[in-house]
Amino acid sequence: MDKEKIQRAVRDILEAIGEDPDREGLIDTPKRIAKMYDEIFEGLVADPKDHLDIYFEDEKHEEMVLVKDIPFYSVCEHHLVPFFGKAHVGYIPKGGKLTGLSKLARVVDTVAKRPQLQERLTSMIAETIMDKLDPHGVIVVVEAEHMCMTMRGVKKSGSKTVTSVVRGIFKTDAKARAEAMSLIQFGS
Ligand SMILES: Nc1nc2c(ncn2[C@@H]2O[C@H](COP(=O)(O)OP(=O)(O)OP(=O)(O)O)[C@@H](O)[C@H]2O)c(=O)[nH]1
Numbered sequence: 001m002d003k004e005k006i007q008r009a010v011r012d013i014l015e016a017i018g019e020d021p022d023r024e025g026l027i028d029t030p031k032r033i034a035k036m037y038d039e040i041f042e043g044l045v046a047d048p049k050d051h052l053d054i055y056f057e058d059e060k061h062e063e064m065v066l067v068k069d070i071p072f073y074s075v076c077e078h079h080l081v082p083f084f085g086k087a088h089v090g091y092i093p094k095g096g097k098l099t100g101l102s103k104l105a106r107v108v109d110t111v112a113k114r115p116q117l118q119e120r121l122t123s124m125i126a127e128t129i130m131d132k133l134d135p136h137g138v139i140v141v142v143e144a145e146h147m148c149m150t151m152r153g154v155k156k157s158g159s160k161t162v163t164s165v166v167r168g169i170f171k172t173d174a175k176a177r178a179e180a181m182s183l184i185q186f187g188s
């Protein structure tokens with residue numbers, strides 16, 4: 001990431017809004033923002049598939065594995081302000097291709113750390129798991145609050161956007177889909 005360029009751009013923005021970028025409180029802000037962008041956009045230079053090592057290949061579990069309530073923070077690509085919430089990720093492994101549970105959360109993090117759309121975030125998580133683990137199916141549900149809808153614009157604080165993507169068996173098997181949805185809602 002070109003941190004020098006970010007610093008120059010932030011300085012320009014501060015000037016453009018009528019601020020003095022050399023005043024004490026702002027003097028280090030361009031540097032801080034460059035460092036922050038390096039962190040919150042680190043998913044741009046990472047491949048989420050790299051997290052999905054296949055472990056436990058001798059296991060024969062071919063039933064649902066669901067990790068729910070995975071918190072994430074992302075940035076809306078329209079306004080560059082945060083959207084954040086929870087992702088629920090489930091899959092039905094095939095041929096013993098199981099991955100570590102934390103790896104599913106790592107996929108969510110990597111995909112979230114880019115300027116994003118909630119719809120794309122949801123489908124990228126599902127595609128990553130389909131491509132790497134070749135499971136019977138994947139279901140991903142994401143619920144999020146968009147700051148661009150709460151702190152500005154239409155100002156609907158508390159509103160939530162829910163997106164879901166199903167792949168493989170979840171597309172055709174309504175029972176499997178209903179089971180996943182009820183597990184996602186269980187306890188929430
Ligand atoms: N589909 C989708 N839309 C999003 C997402 N994040 C933000 N948006 C929407 O992107 C749209 C951008 O609309 P524009 O009319 O170009 O921008 P705007 O004038 O700032 O729109 P308002 O937010 O309505 O004030 C808005 O309706 C946002 O709510 C997202 O993840 N998915």
Ligand SMILES: [Zn+2]
Pocket residue numbers: 076077078079080081146148149
């Ligand atoms: Zn937005």
